[in-house]
Amino acid sequence: MSATSDIVQKLWSLCHVLRDDGITYLQYVTELTYLLFLKMMQETGNEGQLPEGYRWGDLTNKDGVEQLTFYRAALLHLGSEESAQRVQAIFANAQTAVKQPRILKKLVQSIDELDWYSAKEEGLGDLYEGLLEKNASEKKSGAGQYFTPRPLIDCMVVLMQPQSGELIQDPAAGTGGFLISADRYIKQRTDELFELSEAEQVFQRQQAFYGIELVQDAHRLLLMNMMLHGIEGAVTLGDTLAPDGQRLAKADVILTNPPFGTKKGGGMPTRDDFTYPTSNKQLAFLQHIYRSLKPGGRAAVVLPDNVLFEDGQGRSIRADLMDKCNLHTILRLPTGIFYAQGVKTNVLFFQRGKTEKGNTQAVWIYDMRTNMPSFGKRIPLTREHFAEFEQCYGDAPNGSSSRVDLGEEGRFRCFTREQIAKRNENLDISWLRDESLQSGDDLPEPEAIAAEIMEKLRIATKEMEALMVLLEGEEAAEATSASVGMPTLE
Incomplete structure (x- = not known):
């Protein structure tokens, strides 16, 4: 030890x-x-x-x-x-x-x-x-929402290949895992920054890394963590879905795991620059992320399954993302890696285009979920679990490496933009037969099953609330028409 x-x-x-x-x-x-x-x-x-x-x-x-x-x-x-x-x-x-x-x-x-x-x-x-x-691995602490598993962070950073001189943002910074891993990646490739000029070293320590954290106690831990790693970047206490987020500088790289759920109090984001207002936090964060990238900038973002299939504004936001960016890769993550939520999650990898339309031609999806163990304390997630995915992803951070579709029996497949459009822009695509359903073995841990049920109930409740608002609006309109009085035909 x-x-x-x-x-x-x-x-x-x-x-x-x-x-x-x-x-x-x-x-x-x-x-x-x-x-x-x-x-x-x-x-x-x-x-x-x-x-x-x-x-x-x-x-x-x-x-x-x-x-x-x-x-x-x-x-x-x-x-x-x-x-x-x-x-x-x-x-x-x-x-x-x-x-x-x-x-x-x-x-x-x-x-x-x-x-x-x-x-x-x-x-x-x-x-x-x-x-x-x-602290994050202790289920009773509830801190899993501020801490993304280190093997996943390191995988995302290695694939994004952050470089010295780039602006690297985390708009939901938590305790700073992504920013610190990106800093470590750059230091390992620049002899702890000694290969850089004095001005470049100052930039790396003071300006390269920045972001926002909403919760004050998490923000304290974030500041302490960054200080101990020699990073002085501006990580502020604030709300990315408020005007604070609009003021963030455009980034070369965004690495993040936004909070799950709806905005506090169920309200809409208070910033006025979103094309598609929504109370769904992840969809709002997704808009912030792809709008905050410089042309050619790249992002890797952890998001739950509902972002891939939610209708209404969700469908519009996905279409907008695929227009403005090349959404080249989706990694379907295994269950059990987030203690606090246990909901099914993915990593979306995309690059901002130089134009505003037609940037996604095809989306490659790697299924690391089906027929995988349910990770947790019994089976901890390690860096080695991502090795095959990283090999399929290739050496280019923007997903442009030569790739091979492994077919219906393989974990890595390609879907054209036209195929996705025919699916109502639904990106929640799976093709492997789930053998655990046949055998009954290796079921997810009870917490994961309960969390999945709760997530489905949450989505159903939201849909019911939207329907209620629509019906109330129609009733109000009918009442108004009645009170004005309709002309009678003689």
């Missing part, structure tokens, strides 16, 4: 202590972020960013009720204007969930006793990412 994974295990084991204080998993990771930040500032010699009197040593010098009182005051002070800008953002509206002095003392002592020398040797960023991954 590496020093990093050993430290992650030790930190995670402390959550059992905190459960006695009524603290949830996400609160625990947020709490650890506050404390780890102070300790890491000391370890990396960056305490100059913190106001004097509010540093790690000041916390460890106190005990009992005095320590807890000081800690509460320090969180408020660190979020004030006396701190550096990024420190302010990490501690904005920070409050501790710890109620008992002995719990805080245990946390502080345990963090102080960790093998910080080895952690720094292996990378503090890796330590923090390991902690986030541990």
